[in-house]
Amino acid sequence: MKRYDIAIIGTGPAGLEAALTAQARNRSLLLIGPDGLSPKISKADSIRNYLGLPDVSGPAMRAAFLEHLESAGIRITGGQVKNIYAMGDYFAVQTGGIDSMYEAETLILATGLPLSKGLPGEDRFLGRGVSYCATCDAALYRGKKTAVIGYTPKEEGEADFLSELADEVLYFPQYSGDVRTAPAVKVIREKPVEIAGEKSARILKTDGGEYETDGIFILRETIAPDKLMPGLELEGNHVKVGPRMETNIPGCFAAGDITGPPYQYIKAAGQGNVAALSAAAFLAAKQKQ
């Protein structure tokens, strides 16, 4: 398997600037995230304090970013990162099943603002009936009753996949618009409020009822950083970083909103730049040894 110098997770300003800097440093890089860039960029109304782009709208900023990437010849690898493993001398990044793995010497986390709070019971039952990845854990629920809480339409595919193995799949879409799932998937338009059980998650409580289940899959756009990468040290909900954007795990850096406020585009880009330079310096020091 090809081992990249730097894997960058996230396609907001922090991740993109990190990629441009890594490229300028002649490092092989893997940039993973939504390939149309972070959806948050287009949603911004207007940004007034980004150097060189006075009073720019979100969509215009997105277009400028994409153009810059293209001129630099940087390609985005689409997909959502489900797990990151700190293996000591390298990192493994998993985007789906066991075959969807990438390897890199260093890592830059730039996945944006972390989720503030999960559902009551979610943390307690994670790994005991609560999972964040259907393609990873579906085989454990063969012939069982499952519930899937999907926060974006792309999770419908995960529910369909699960329905091939599980006995029952209840799908709780947390977005408006049409839902297109396989006939075996039962769609319930209710809002989950709590996960309950004793030793393991057994009941999903919603604003409309209670559902007995053997497993609950919670599929959000972002996964809390310490769940995404076990062993990562947080400060509140954010990744704890030092002045070189280094985390507690050697070779792993973080940039942008994931590191805490202020939540500003220009700050995110600046941190992405620092993180990539730090990663390049880390690689240089490692190669000297």
Place this chain on the structure above:
Amino acid sequence: MVKVISEAEYGQVQECPLAVLDFSATWCGPCKMIAPILEKLSEEMKGKVGFFKTDVDASPGLAARFGIQNIPTLVILKNGEEAGREMGFKPEPLLRSILEGYLN
């Protein structure tokens, strides 16, 4: 060395004063990633901790007996009694310090 056991060989785990039993599966990403770490720790802790591994698809009874719902799950046993469990992947330094905690 991490010894792969079947359901019938579970007695070997109970004979160890301190044992780590890894529930895993061939299709599981985090299991694959934690395997070399366990292998390394098993060499480091040779003679002090017995390391075992079982496949949940091959040993469904054992998995059910421990109520395994997520893999990898590491069950730590002292004299055959469960003393704790760790779920999911852990980086090597963290896992080492967790297991050392059971040694003291």
